Amino acid sequence: MMRVSLSGARGLMLISTLLLSTTAFAAPDATKIANSVVASLQAKGGTKASFDSAAANGDDVVITNLKISNEGSEATVPSVVIASPVERTPGGFTAKSIAFDAGKVVDGDQTISWKTGISNDAIVPDPSEMHSTAKITPFSHFEIAGISVVNKSAPDPVTVDSVTFDLGNVIDGAPNDGKLAISGINVPGSVLKSAGQGASTLTDLGYDSLLLNIGVDGGYDSAKNALTINGITVDGKDIGKLAIGGTFGGLPREKLQNADQLKELAPTATLEVASIRYDDAGLTNRLLDMQAKQLGAKREDLVAMVPGFLPLAFSQVNITDEAFKTQVSDAVSAFLKDPKSLSIKFAPTAPVLLMDVSKAAMVNPNGVISLLGVGVSANN
Structure with missing residues (x-):
C-alpha cells in the first residue's frame, strides 16, 4: 500500500498554490487591455484614441490620460480604472466595472465636464463585433454624474445631476429592456434670458430657472x-x-x-x-x-x-x-x-x-x- 506523508501533502498544496498564483490570479496585461479600449473606440473610423500609460494595480488596470478625438472635438479622462478585466473570445474583455471620473469634452466653444462616471458589468468588444447585429450587452448600468456644460456665449453653465442608462432582460446576449434617466437638468435664468424667443418666454411667465427630468423606459419582445x-x-x-x-x-x-x-x-x-x-x-x-x-x-x-x-x-x-x-x-x-x-x-x-x-x-x-x-x- 502506498502512503502519502504529511510532508508530501504539504508539497502538493504548495505547488497548487504557486500554480494558482501565477495563472488564475496573475495580474492582467495592462497594455493589452488598454489597447483593446483604443481598438474598440476606433473601430468605426473617424475616431482617434490614445493613452499615456497603462499599469496593473492588483486585479485592476489603470489607464492614464485617455484621449478620444473626433471631428474637432476631444475628450480627455485623466484616469480610467478597469476593475477585474478578463479577456474574451473573439477579443476585447469583460470587466466588473469601468470608472472614468473627472473627464471633459471640448467641442468648439463648448466644454462638457463631469465628476464621476461608471459602467458596471462592462463588455469592451472586439472591433469585428462593432456592428448593429452583434448580440452584446455593453453594460448593466451606466452613469455619469455632476455634469457641467459651459459655453463661451452663455453667461452661466447648464448643469445636470446625472445621466443613467440601465439594460436588462438579457436574452441570448442581447438586452431587451432599457431605461434612460437624465435627472436634474438645471438651466439658469441668465441662460434663458440670453437664449431665443422660446426660452425667453419662460422668463416672461415668471420662471427664474428651468429644472427638468427626462426619462425613457422601454422593452422589446423578440417573439x-x-x-x-x-x-x-x-x-x-x-x-x-x-x-x-x-x-x-x-x-x-x-x-x-x-x-x-x-x-x-x-x-x-x-x-x-x-x-x-x-x-x-x-x-x-x-x-x-x-x-x-x-x-x-x-x-x-x-x-x-x-x-x-x-x-x-x-x-x-x-x-x-x-x-x-x-x-x-x-x-x-x-x-x-x-x-x-x-x-x-x-x-x-x-x-x-x-x-x-x-x-x-x-x-x-x-x-x-x-x-x-x-x-x-x-x-x-
Whole structure:
C-alpha cells in the first residue's frame, strides 16, 4: 500500500498554490487591455484614441490620460480604472466595472465636464463585433454624474445631476429592456434670458430657472417583434409632466437596430396602443394669466372664450365627427377651468399599419379618428 506523508501533502498544496498564483490570479496585461479600449473606440473610423500609460494595480488596470478625438472635438479622462478585466473570445474583455471620473469634452466653444462616471458589468468588444447585429450587452448600468456644460456665449453653465442608462432582460446576449434617466437638468435664468424667443418666454411667465427630468423606459419582445414604450417623460418643476407611451409591432430587431434598414420598417410597422398625457404643475395657470393680461381681459373670460375657437380649428382640418368634437370641447373646457391633466389615448380595435394612418389622414381625417380609436379626456 502506498502512503502519502504529511510532508508530501504539504508539497502538493504548495505547488497548487504557486500554480494558482501565477495563472488564475496573475495580474492582467495592462497594455493589452488598454489597447483593446483604443481598438474598440476606433473601430468605426473617424475616431482617434490614445493613452499615456497603462499599469496593473492588483486585479485592476489603470489607464492614464485617455484621449478620444473626433471631428474637432476631444475628450480627455485623466484616469480610467478597469476593475477585474478578463479577456474574451473573439477579443476585447469583460470587466466588473469601468470608472472614468473627472473627464471633459471640448467641442468648439463648448466644454462638457463631469465628476464621476461608471459602467458596471462592462463588455469592451472586439472591433469585428462593432456592428448593429452583434448580440452584446455593453453594460448593466451606466452613469455619469455632476455634469457641467459651459459655453463661451452663455453667461452661466447648464448643469445636470446625472445621466443613467440601465439594460436588462438579457436574452441570448442581447438586452431587451432599457431605461434612460437624465435627472436634474438645471438651466439658469441668465441662460434663458440670453437664449431665443422660446426660452425667453419662460422668463416672461415668471420662471427664474428651468429644472427638468427626462426619462425613457422601454422593452422589446423578440417573439412578437414588438417595441413597448413604457414611458417617454419630460417633467419640469412648476411646469408639468408630459408622458408618451405605446406599443408598436412589425419591428424586426435586425432592422430596428440598423440605421441603414430603418426605412424598410415602414411597410410593416403597426400601432397597437398609445397614449399622451400631460399633468399640469403650474404652466397652464401662468399661460392663462399672461394671455389675459396681454388681452386686457379677465382670466375667467379667457377660459370661457378658448373652447369657442375649437369649431374653427375642427373645420380647418375637416373634422366633422360630432361626438369627437363634443368630447374634445368638454375635455378642454374642464382642463382650463381646473388644470390637472389632459389625456389622449389611441386604442384601435386591431393593430393598424402606420402607413395606412398617414394615407387615411390625407383623405379622411374623421376616418383616422375611428381607425385609431382616439379618445380625449381631462382631469382623470
